[in-house]
Amino acid sequence: MTHLRVMAARLLPCVITVTLGACHQAATPSWQGYVEGEYVYLASSQSGTLTQLSVQRGQTIARGAPVFALESIDEAAALQQAQHQLASARAQLADILTGKRPPEVNVTKAQLAQAVANAHKASQQLTRDEAQYRAGGIPKAQLDDSRAQADSTVAQVRELTNQVTVANLPARSQQILAQRAQVNAAQAAVDQAQWKFDQKRVTAPHEGLIYDTLYRVGEWVQAGNPVVQMLPPQNMKVRFFVPESVIGGLKTGRAVLVHCDGCTADVPAQITFISSEAEYTPPVIYSNESRAKLVFMIEAHPSLADATKLHPGQPVEVTLQ
CATH class of the missing domain: 1.10.3420 (putative ntp pyrophosphohydrolase like fold)
Structure with a gap:
């Protein structure tokens, strides 16, 4: 009897290990990725001195809101x-x-x-x-x-x-x-x-976040040089990478869940792009299971309401919904 108890004690860790391994295998697969933003660079087609900067970094503005203005005395006289x-x-x-x-x-x-x-x-x-x-x-x-x-x-x-x-x-x-x-x-x-006069005053083409301002009031701005870097919510996307064995079951429009550290809840998104070419695992993705393997890049866009919960460069984990 004592011998059986000893054997049971010795086998218990193995049973636990096997059970945990089985649970791990049954868990929903997830893939690592990161958040990326496609920035909009607001510029004027005309040159001039920056006389007004109506926004500041980190501010969220509405569509049509004034962003910046250049000196326009000559254009006003010509008009x-x-x-x-x-x-x-x-x-x-x-x-x-x-x-x-x-x-x-x-x-x-x-x-x-x-x-x-x-x-x-x-x-x-x-x-x-x-x-x-x-x-x-x-x-x-x-x-x-x-x-x-x-x-x-x-x-x-x-x-x-x-x-x-x-x-x-x-x-x-x-x-x-x-x-x-x-x-x-x-x-x-x-x-x-x-038209030339209106080009001296730039407004926001979309609602979005002012990510950065690149000039100060009083500085000369050359025509075409961006003054403000803006990030509309529709330009926020998630990039993640899946192995070859999974790519065949994914289609654009498929719902996924995006998990990020510190997020109160997973962010729903939809797959909008599936790469047709394989590539090596990017060095920014750290995964022992997928390291040194060929993967396919997938892009997914969250809804406009959920896009503000994510930040460019933020590492995430993506699972199928």
């Missing part, structure tokens, strides 16, 4: 000049579309009224002279003068009538087309000046 030129071109187009101004038309109408009165007077004088010529009271030359005067006043009435008609007409079609082209060119110049 104002272009706007004035556009207003002038539009005024000229309106002028040639409406014909002469009302006071100018009124002057021509007054001249026409005077010509009509003269024509009426000349017609009456011609009637009297014809009667007197038939009676022998005046010579033929005087009658010819009266007829010429009557014809002249009628022609003047006709001319001024046509001038009043023309004064109320717009300019010729080719002139109108040319002026409209001037208006379009002036509008394009305003649009260009407005």
Whole structure:
């Protein structure tokens, strides 16, 4: 009996070891990885002195929030000049579309009224002279003068009538087309000046975290140089590596759970990319089981609400959900 107890005592650690090994084998497999962020570098297409920096490192801002501004005196002046030129071109187009101004038309109408009165007077004088010529009271030359005067006043009435008609007409079609082209060119110049002016003030294209600021107020910023480094939540992803024996069972859209040290709960995510090429285990991944083996890289994105729980460079463990 004593011998059996001794044998049982000796076998108990083996049983425990075998049991624990069996539990370990039955546990859900996990794979190591890390969090990665794809940063957005906010810059202006124009050069200038940084006059305003509206954000600071570690701040979370909303989409459309002001980020920074560059000195824009020259761009504002160019925009104002272009706007004035556009207003002038539009005024000229309106002028040639409406014909002469009302006071100018009124002057021509007054001249026409005077010509009509003269024509009426000349017609009456011609009637009297014809009667007197038939009676022998005046010579033929005087009658010819009266007829010429009557014809002249009628022609003047006709001319001024046509001038009043023309004064109320717009300019010729080719002139109108040319002026409209001037208006379009002036509008394009305003649009260009407005675009350059707007480029001096940069707003956030997405909601996200201000990861870093790269310039200080008062410094000169060359065109295209990023001023702010931003990390939108949709650009946060998890990279992990699985062995060849697992890759065949994974598909994009598959749900996974991301575990990280210090997280209150696992973060759900979805697989969005599966590498088609094998690679060696990255040196940042420390796993005795997968060391020196070929693995495949997998990328998974958490939801926007859960993305803020993760941090770039943070080591994680990923399991299938």
